[in-house]
Amino acid sequence: MGFFNRLKDSLNKTRHSFVEKIDDLVHLRKAIDEDLYEELEEVMVQADVGVTTAMELVDRLRRTVRERRVEDAAELKPLLKELIREMLGSLPGRLNTSLDSPTVVMVVGVNGVGKTTTIGKLAYLYKSEGKKVILGAADTFRAAAIDQLEVWADRVGIDLVKHREGSDPAAVAFDSLQAAKARQADLLIIDTAGRLHTKSNLMEELKKIGRVLDRDMPGAPHEVLLVLDATTGQNAINQAKLFCEAAGVTGIALTKLDGSSKGGVIIAVRQTLGIPVKLIGIGEGIDDLKEFNPVEFVDALFS
Structure with a gap:
């Protein structure tokens, strides 16, 4: 099955909660009136487009209907469909890269969103393109996080830099960067802790990792990738705001789209945070993490 069809299948739940309900609404009515606009807004909110984004979309729809004299x-x-595509933009997601190797990607996000799995799949994606990839296990708070990353490194066939549990995460990041330089890696992906119950400590830890990387390689990390779980809907936005404040997030990886009826959160993320969605997870397979193509996404959602 081609990727477009897999994407289309992964959006079945969102399509049912969003597009099919819009279909039902517009087919039940002939006239375009305020009641219809209000019901459209409600459908969008239920699909986790978000209240603010839903209101803005409906306002744009009103204006377009007036301008084009749609009856x-x-x-x-x-x-x-046209307005959502405009909101998401047309450029496919692509990680920021460095002119001088290695490109350093720091991955952040709370526990349970699929962060380690996303890192493993991202490593596989870039190794499949012929890139040399190294992983850095800077989530030293949990031994399980280091173990899980090691499993992924073995599975993909790449090197992992790790210290023992409880080590200084910034020291792991530093050693990972030294190893990536020495081994002439194209890409270094650094895992970080995701424990929000010690929020202030975690945020300071992320800032310290960023400072250590930048001191050793000015401009690093080149990408700060925030992993969000699509099934959490608007909670994902709240998580994103916290990490944006602390870590200077440059891109979003949205996981578990295939298990969610809340895929509309992609629109809310882009509109509310102004941060591009760069990667989407559409299944459990090792090759089910792909660069986000907004045009393809909207076509698959509305197909």
Whole structure:
């Protein structure tokens, strides 16, 4: 099965909670009136597009309907598709890269969102493109995190830099960067802790890792990738705000789209945070993490 069809299948739950409900609404009505706009807004909120983003989308829809003198409610669905595509932009997600190797990616996010799995799949994605990848296990708070990363490193066939549990995460990041330079790696991916119950300590830890990397290689990390779980909907936005304040997030990896009816959160993430979604997870397979293509996403959602 091609990637587009896999993406389409992964969006079944979101399509049912969002697009099919819009279909039902516009087919039940002929006239375009305020009641219809309010119901469309409600459908979007339920699909976790978010209240603010839903209101903005409906406002844009009203303006477009007036400007184009649209009278038939059935024409609203293609208009919404067009407006959502505009909101998401047209450029595919691509990690920031460094002109001088290695490119350093620091991965952040709370425990349970699929962070370690995302790192493993990201390593596989870039190794498949012929890149030399190294992992750094800077989540030293949990022994399990180091063990899980080691399993992924073995599975993908790449090197892992690790210290013992309880070590200084910034020291692991530093040693990982030294190893990546010495071994002429193209990409270094650094895992970090995700324990929000010690929020202030965690945020200081992330800042320290960033300072250590930048001191050794100015401009690093080149990408701070925040992993979010699509099934948590609007909670993902709240998590994102915390990490954006502390870590200077540059891109989002949205996991578990295949298990969620809340895929509309992609629109909310882009609109509310202004941070591009760069990667999406659409299944459990090792090759089910892909660069996010907004045009492809909207086509698959509305297909």
